[in-house]
Amino acid sequence: MKPIRVxxxxxxxxxxxRILGVSRARTxxxxxxxxxxxxQPMTAADSLDRxxxxxxxxxxxxxxxxxxxxxxxxARVSNTKTKTVKVNH
Amino acid sequence: MPAPEFQTPKRKPSKxxxxxxxxxxxxxxxxxxxxxxxxxxxxxxxxxxxxxATLEIPFSQRRLVRIISLIKSSQYSxxxxxxxxxxxxxxxTPRFNMSFELGLTVGIGAPNHAWIVCETERHRIKKSLSDxxxxxxxxxxxxxxxxxxxxxxxxxxxxxxPTIVQMMQIYRILRSRFARxxxxxxxxxxxxxxVFRDLCVLASAxxxxxxx
Numbered sequence: 073m074k075p076i077r078v079x080x081x082x083x084x085x086x087x088x089x090r091i092l093g094v095s096r097a098r099t100x101x102x103x104x105x106x107x108x109x110x111x112q113p114m115t116a117a118d119s120l121d122r123x124x125x126x127x128x129x130x131x132x133x134x135x136x137x138x139x140x141x142x143x144x145x146x147a148r149v150s151n152t153k154t155k156t157v158k159v160n161h
Numbered sequence: 162m163p164a165p166e167f168q169t170p171k172r173k174p175s176k177x178x179x180x181x182x183x184x185x186x187x188x189x190x191x192x193x194x195x196x197x198x199x200x201x202x203x204x205x206x207x208x209x210x211x212x213x214a215t216l217e218i219p220f221s222q223r224r225l226v227r228i229i230s231l232i233k234s235s236q237y238s239x240x241x242x243x244x245x246x247x248x249x250x251x252x253x254t255p256r257f258n259m260s261f262e263l264g265l266t267v268g269i270g271a272p273n274h275a276w277i278v279c280e281t282e283r284h285r286i287k288k289s290l291s292d293x294x295x296x297x298x299x300x301x302x303x304x305x306x307x308x309x310x311x312x313x314x315x316x317x318x319x320x321x322x323p324t325i326v327q328m329m330q331i332y333r334i335l336r337s338r339f340a341r342x343x344x345x346x347x348x349x350x351x352x353x354x355x356v357f358r359d360l361c362v363l364a365s366a367x368x369x370x371x372x373x
Contacts, residue, residue, distance in 0.1 A: 073297040073299075073314060073315075074297075075314060075315055075316060075317040076237065076275050076277075076315060076316050076317070077317050077319065078208060078209075078316055078317065078318045078319070079318075079319050080181035080182055080209070080236075081181075081182070081209070082209030082320075082321050082368075082369075082372075083182045083206075083209050083210060083211050083365060084365070084369055085362050085365040085366040085369055087182070087211065087365075088206070088211045088361055088362050088365040089362045089365075091183065091211045091213075092211065092213075092217065092358040092361055092362065093358070094358050094359070094362050098359070098362075099362055102359060102362045102363045102366055103362075103366040105338055105341075105363060105366075106334055106338075106363050106364075106366035106367040106370060107366065107370055
């Protein structure tokens with residue numbers, strides 16, 4: 073896919089407000105609202121697009137050889153369940 | 162502690178903003194699409210564009226004339242053809258508006274107007290609108306990140322190219338202020354003119370702040 077190359081000037085919030093017909097006072101309010109948020113430093117969760125929650129570590133399953141109780145049955149390999157351990161930081 | 166005094170914006174309004182920065186946004190207006198509307202506004206604003214939509218058109222005006230005028234006054238258009246299934250309300254019908262407006266855009270054939278098509282599901286458009294065979298369709302999987310990824314693939318800026326992380330930041334600002342904007346407009350969803358305009362200006366202000 074060939075992207076569209078853009079060279080035009082970057083629209084300011086005032087440009088956007090003028091095009092859409094938003095009043096000057098409301099524009100100032102909205103800029104203030106955005107800035108209050110925009111000034112906050114970005115967290116690691118933002119950059120990863122994930123909520124910061126304790127992550128889990130998976131323990132790999134192991135293969136165990138067991139002898140069946142059934143008559144004439146040979147040794148059978150069964151897998152244990154994968155365990156998930158919650159880790160809190 | 163006194164609140165810090167609000168500073169004047171870094172950049173003054175530019176005089177050179179013409180139709181070059183306007184993007185006609187053709188998407189379904191339903192509550193299930195609310196997040197994706199915010200994502201489109203965030204993504205479009207991150208590229209320094211101004212979104213335009215039929216939401217802005219007052220009901221008193223001749224709608225079709227205004228839609229054509231909106232398309233003509235935009236340099237780009239984004240057509241999301243995700244809603245092709247029957248709706249729930251009786252009588253059950255598919256939504257033709259999006260495909261109709263894409264048809265209008267192609268039919269108008271305005272010089273230098275570039276349009277892109279987005280879809281939720283891969284390959285579905287081959288069945289729903291086979292006339293577009295050979296046209297690249299951006300698949301967003303119905304997710305916010307998918308919409309931002311599609312826009313990043315569709316547009317490339319020579320300067321101030323936004324990253325997905327920056328676009329997500331703008332989206333989060335919209336999301337966090339969304340309830341307040343709805344309340345100020347006395348609305349329950351974003352599909353009305355005032356909420357749409359407020360969201361666009363808010364997103365543009367956030368983009369101006371976040372993207373260096």
